[in-house]
Amino acid sequence: MTTTAVDAPGRPAPAFTGTGGKPVSIATMLFSGTSTQIGAAVGAHAFSAIGPPGVVAVRQLVAACVLLPVARPPMHRFTWRQWWPTLLLGLVFSLMNLGLYTAIDRVGLGLAVTLEFLGPLGVALARSRTRLDAACAVFAGAGVVVLVAPGPSSDWLGIAAGLLGAACWAAYILLNAEVGARLPGLQATAAASTIATLLCLPVMIMLALNGKFTAPAVLAAIGAGVGSSVVPYACDLMVLRRVPAQFFGVFMSVNPVLASLVGIVLLGELLSAREWLGVVMVIAANVVTTTAPGRREKLPRSR
Template sequence: MPTASAAEAAEAALPRAGSAPGRLAGVATMVASGLSNQTGAAIGSLAFPVLGPLGVVAVRQYVAALVLLAVARPRLRAFTRHQWWPVALLAVVFGTMNLSLYTAIDRIGLGLAVTLEFLGPLAIALASSRRRVDALCAVIAAAGVIALMRPGPSADYLGLGLGLLAAVCWASYILLNRTVGQRLPGAQGAAAAATLSALLFLPVGIVLVVRQPPTATAVACAVAAGVLSSAVPYLADLLTLRRVPARAFGLFMSVNPVLAALVGLVGLGQGLGRAEWASIGAIVAANALSILTSPAPQVEA
């Protein structure tokens, strides 16, 4: 019999869902996941002067691949062509999403970049609904985006555009993950996609090392970004979804743009004006309103 994975062992050690300790563990895990993700992005940005966003993303892809391979242990040789093509698309989207996000962070800051990226899953949620309240949520979110992207002499339209590209990639990532999940068991598809994405970024790492050997500090920051923004959130979310309702999980995820803005302010000194904070609040409120007003799922007897 195969030995238990690290994720399974950690899951067995936590309190069961439904109990008070289980709910508290779920909330604590969600908080840790959100802070870890945004802190990792902030630490990774410290390596931009040496590695650039492309180099940091390359290292992050390597770390994500190693972690997912260890957790999921995919049987790559058994994959069929029917299974490989969505995995290949997912790998391209995965790499493009991280590269566009980190480049946007470099240009417009952590809080605004993550807020724009968050429009991806929000658009998926609103597009699949025909409720009037969700139409209102879409209007609120659109108003927030317009306020964020208002014309100005100092507006970085390339950075804003890259943030929106990250949003499109995240939406595509969600849709492709559904397809991959239907064709491959567990996290094997995600692990295969992460591995393929890491291979695509392998030439980047080689070129960086040959042209200008990076400093140990820069590499450490990039590795920390991979661990904190890929490995920890993946394992934390895997455990959290077994201990809190999906609605509560989605509601907390909507707070990530706020966490990103706070981490950017405290850790990187990236302050935001009132208009930016209002825009972030509008987008977060739109998602929260959609989740809180959605009907509870029917539980079969």
């Protein structure tokens, strides 16, 4: 696959670099996606005790506790050029996870992840405004309508939460590429996870004071932290240094399928034929728009 797009303002997108090249990158992204969905399903078992905000809070704490000793980011030496995308990434971590888990709690894992997947699709569509892209955007929108079947009985809060997760996932992709070029290793991820933990601290204090942290709930939330934060954050940061954000976006189309399968196996959530059709429509829109011949557009220079 040709990789001449621009991944961040003013900087050429990375090609499939490093040992193993494309096969290793694909394997890493597949592992990241599977881990994310299993972690989300495990975390869902804690909703009845501590709710989505509690799972997010523990998940971020776990991520910070694991990543900080490994990366040891010298945060006292960060320049403002390094701090501002790291601060934004920490905020995005919190909102992305809160939106996703709220959506999972209300509309199920498969539907929630499909809605969230509109974020990577938006990143891909931002590169061009061709007729093909417009058609794909309309088709993806139609897929969402088919998926959620809006009506008087629709869970609009769950749908809105999924869309919040989508917006944050788009920001996550772009910010990860940005901080990956400004800080080595996992320093940015560790620092951002620490910021996200501080943002969630009031939630943890409130739940602790009310005695909500039962052993099963804590264990499930920790599982979500390892599976959905530590593993994918590390994998994604490394991958986005090796591949273009555009390729990352199209490959992430596997996530709604993984989420639906994990939902069936671990949560007993069965999708109807209509819901599967909506999932496939969203995935197809992403695949078409990011693999069209001659796709070499640039992200806008917004600095």
